[in-house]
Amino acid sequence: MTITTRYRRQVLPLALFCILTVAGCEELPGETPPAAVADMTAAPGAGPSAAAPSGLSLALGHPAWTGGAVPDGQQCTKFGGVFPRTPALMVRGLPLGTTQVVVEFNDADYAPLSSDGGHGKLAFEAGPGDILLPAVPGETTRLPPGVKVVAGNRATGDFAKPGYLPPCSGGAGHRYFAVVKAVGPHGKTLAEGEITIGTY
Known part of the structure; x- marks a missing residue:
């Protein structure tokens, strides 16, 4: 195997991964998006505030x-x-x-x-x-x-x-x-x- 061939096999998959990451990959089956997790854990009017409010x-x-x-x-x-x-x-x-x-x-x-x-x-x-x-x-x-x-x-x-x-x-x-x-x-x-x- 030539050095050029080995380089292509190592670099091309990495480049493809980077492109998909930037473009946005599809959700994995059974995986909950981060936004949905936030919605489930931060019910309006209850639970801790994300930052210190100006008043209670x-x-x-x-x-x-x-x-x-x-x-x-x-x-x-x-x-x-x-x-x-x-x-x-x-x-x-x-x-x-x-x-x-x-x-x-x-x-x-x-x-x-x-x-x-x-x-x-x-x-x-x-x-x-x-x-x-x-x-x-x-x-x-x-x-x-x-x-x-x-x-x-x-x-x-x-x-x-x-x-x-x-x-x-x-x-x-x-x-x-x-x-x-x-x-x-x-x-x-x-x-x-x-x-x-x-x-x-």
Whole structure:
């Protein structure tokens, strides 16, 4: 066999393969196209987002919480609260890389507790997609598995309690809200949103 003949036998099949690859080959029997795989795994409105969104979609997760008056009994125990809890929160659109959701509770009308979790900061274990954060007890650090106190409230004197401090203005009409953050490795905030809890 001559060198020329050997060269043709090696190079021509490779060239033919390259032409078919560029032109686009027919699908193999039983093989699912990549686009179809994406369609099956990314149902609209569910599952992880492909990239970090600019904000999270938030909603109160119990009909008693409407964003208006705080439900009776869910104020702090100092003003008659009975086993007060955080409101359940529906969080949608957690981006890829999310490992927990951090919720910072604040009183918009009392400056010392109006930002950065003035009424407490809690972390819930979570992954990408959507999650319903359960209601958890206030005025305590004893929380269900998967939930922990990141920072207690900053109330002082006889208002001071451990963990999350429920609305505690004594009925002065203060506005309470929460900042919700999707957090990834090393504490990086991937996305966030804000929601009104109610007035008390």
